[in-house]
Amino acid sequence: MKSELIFIPVPFIGHFVSMVETAKLLLHRDPNLSVTVFLMNLSFDSKISSYTRSLSDSSPTSRLRLIDLPPETPSENNPQFFIKSLVETNVPKVRKAVKNLALDCSxxxxxxxxxxxxxxxxxxTAMMEIGDEFGVPNYVYFASGAGFLSLMLQSPALYKDDSEFFNSVTQLALPSFVNPVPVAVLPSVFFDKPGSEQIVLQALKFKQAKGILINTFLELESYALDSFSNGEGEKIPPVYPVGPILNLANQSSGGSHQSSDTIMTWLExxxxxxxxxxxFGSVGSFDEDQTAEIALALERSGVRFVWALREPPPKGKFGIPRDYSNVDRILPDGFLNRTASIGRIAGWVPQKEILAHPAIGGFVSHCGWNSILESLWYGVPIAAWPMYSEQQLNAYKLVNELGLAVEVKVDYRNHYNIEKPEILPAPELESAFRRVMDGESEIRKRVKEMSEKSRRSGMDGGSSFNSVNQFISDMYDNMRSCNPTRPTSPESPPLMETIASPAPFRSRSSI
Structure with a gap:
C-alpha cells in the first residue's frame, strides 16, 4: 500500500534539518512511502536555503518533495511569541496546500x-488541527531529548493547581531523571506565565498524537525512555527513539568558505x-565583556583552539548572530598575535566537519541537542555552557546524570530578554577548558563508548533501527484504522483518501 506523510517543520536550521533527515530515513526504509515537506520561510536565516539546495543537487529519491509556503511576516514581533505567531500565520496556507494536493489526485x-x-x-502543534480536519493521524517530531520531553509531558499536572509552581520549589522529581532536578536548570519559559501556558497547550497536543518521534537513542537515554512506558496515570502516546538523526553528508553554509578552508588546513x-x-550554535553569542574573559582563559590555558566567534543581534530582538567584520576590535589588545601559533578564530564554521577531525579533543558547547548528538557521534567530550531554551536541562543531564561532559556552568543563561548576563571569569573557564581536554579522564572514555553505541543504534538490528521499523508498521496500522472525513467548508475537495504522487525533489514547488 502506497502512503504519503506530510512533514511540517519549524524553519530553524536545527529543527528543519533534523526533520528532513528523518523523512529521508523513512523513505530509505520504506519504498512505498512518499513525503511532502512544507517550508515556512524566514528572510533572516539563509542556512535553510543552502541546505535545501544541497538536497536538490543530491536528492536520494523522487519520493521527497518540498513545497515553499508564501513568505509572510508574523504579526507578533515579541521574540518570545514569534514562533507561535509564525506557525499560526501559516496554518491557513498549509490547509489550502493540502486541499490543492487532494484536488490534484483526481x-x-x-x-x-x-x-x-x-x-x-x-x-x-497548531498544525495538528489540519490533520484532524482530514481525519488522519497526527505525529509529533521532537528534536530534543527524552529528558525535556518528559518535563513537557509533566507540565499540565505540575501547573494544574499552582501557576507559580516552578517559582515555589528548588528541586523537581521527574520520572525521566534518576536524581531530583534543580529548577535552576529548567527552561526560562517555565517561569513566565504566558510562556508556560503555551508549554502546557503544546504538551496537551502531544498527548493527542498517535505517536512521538524523538531524536535520541535507547542507549543514551534508556532511563528516560523506559519511564514513558512504565509510568502510571495519564496515557502517553508511543514514543519512537529514532536517533541520532544527523546530516552527515551535507554541510549547510552560512559563512566564508575561505576561512573554513583555512581552519581545516590548520587542523591538519x-x-x-x-x-x-x-x-555555540546558530543563535549563541556573547557580549564583549564575556568574550574578553574567554580570550583570557584560552591564552592562560595554552591549549590549541578553534573559536567560532559571532556578533550578537541587538539586545531584546530575535535574530541570528552574524560574523564580525573586524573581530580584532572586540578581543584583548594583541590577542590574535600572541595566540597565532596555537589558535584560529572565525565566524561561521562547518561544525560537523570540525568535530569529525582527529585533531579535535574537546568541545565547549551551548548543549543544543543536535550539537550533543554530533559530539557524541564523533567521540568528542563536551564542556557544557548552555545559553537558552532547554539547553540548561540538557547540560545538567550530560554532567550529572550521564557523566558525558564537564561543567562550565549548567544553569548559565544568556538570551534576548536578559539585559546583562552573568560574566563567567577567566579562571573558571580556564579550569573547564583544561578538564575537558584531559586525555585520561573517565569522561573521555565514556564518550568514546557512547560514540560506538550511537553508531550501532542505527545499524540493522540496532535499537533505533528497530524503532523506525516499529513506527512504519504502526503508521500503516493507524492508516488502515482511521476514517478520513470530508472537510466541512463548501469549497473543500472530495474525501481525502489519496494524495497526488509527488514530483521529484528537483522540481521544488511553491504555492
Whole structure:
C-alpha cells in the first residue's frame, strides 16, 4: 500500500534539518512511502536555503518533495511569541496546500499514495488541527531529548493547581531523571506565565498524537525512555527513539568558505585530540565583556583552539548572530598575535566537519541537542555552557546524570530578554577548558563508548533501527484504522483518501 506523510517543520536550521533527515530515513526504509515537506520561510536565516539546495543537487529519491509556503511576516514581533505567531500565520496556507494536493489526485490515476498522517515539529502543534480536519493521524517530531520531553509531558499536572509552581520549589522529581532536578536548570519559559501556558497547550497536543518521534537513542537515554512506558496515570502516546538523526553528508553554509578552508588546513597540522573547539550554535553569542574573559582563559590555558566567534543581534530582538567584520576590535589588545601559533578564530564554521577531525579533543558547547548528538557521534567530550531554551536541562543531564561532559556552568543563561548576563571569569573557564581536554579522564572514555553505541543504534538490528521499523508498521496500522472525513467548508475537495504522487525533489514547488 502506497502512503504519503506530510512533514511540517519549524524553519530553524536545527529543527528543519533534523526533520528532513528523518523523512529521508523513512523513505530509505520504506519504498512505498512518499513525503511532502512544507517550508515556512524566514528572510533572516539563509542556512535553510543552502541546505535545501544541497538536497536538490543530491536528492536520494523522487519520493521527497518540498513545497515553499508564501513568505509572510508574523504579526507578533515579541521574540518570545514569534514562533507561535509564525506557525499560526501559516496554518491557513498549509490547509489550502493540502486541499490543492487532494484536488490534484483526481488527475493522477488510481496509483496515488494514501495520505497516512501529519508529522509536525514540536513547536508546530497548531498544525495538528489540519490533520484532524482530514481525519488522519497526527505525529509529533521532537528534536530534543527524552529528558525535556518528559518535563513537557509533566507540565499540565505540575501547573494544574499552582501557576507559580516552578517559582515555589528548588528541586523537581521527574520520572525521566534518576536524581531530583534543580529548577535552576529548567527552561526560562517555565517561569513566565504566558510562556508556560503555551508549554502546557503544546504538551496537551502531544498527548493527542498517535505517536512521538524523538531524536535520541535507547542507549543514551534508556532511563528516560523506559519511564514513558512504565509510568502510571495519564496515557502517553508511543514514543519512537529514532536517533541520532544527523546530516552527515551535507554541510549547510552560512559563512566564508575561505576561512573554513583555512581552519581545516590548520587542523591538519595539529596533533591528535589537541585542539579545543568553541562553538555555540546558530543563535549563541556573547557580549564583549564575556568574550574578553574567554580570550583570557584560552591564552592562560595554552591549549590549541578553534573559536567560532559571532556578533550578537541587538539586545531584546530575535535574530541570528552574524560574523564580525573586524573581530580584532572586540578581543584583548594583541590577542590574535600572541595566540597565532596555537589558535584560529572565525565566524561561521562547518561544525560537523570540525568535530569529525582527529585533531579535535574537546568541545565547549551551548548543549543544543543536535550539537550533543554530533559530539557524541564523533567521540568528542563536551564542556557544557548552555545559553537558552532547554539547553540548561540538557547540560545538567550530560554532567550529572550521564557523566558525558564537564561543567562550565549548567544553569548559565544568556538570551534576548536578559539585559546583562552573568560574566563567567577567566579562571573558571580556564579550569573547564583544561578538564575537558584531559586525555585520561573517565569522561573521555565514556564518550568514546557512547560514540560506538550511537553508531550501532542505527545499524540493522540496532535499537533505533528497530524503532523506525516499529513506527512504519504502526503508521500503516493507524492508516488502515482511521476514517478520513470530508472537510466541512463548501469549497473543500472530495474525501481525502489519496494524495497526488509527488514530483521529484528537483522540481521544488511553491504555492
Amino acid at each position: 488527475d493522477s490515476g488510481g496509483d496515488s499514495p494514501r495520505l497516512s498522517g501529519f508529522v509536525v515539529d514540536l513547536l508546530c 597540522a595539529q596533533p591528535p585530540s589537541s585542539v579545543l573547539f568553541l562553538g
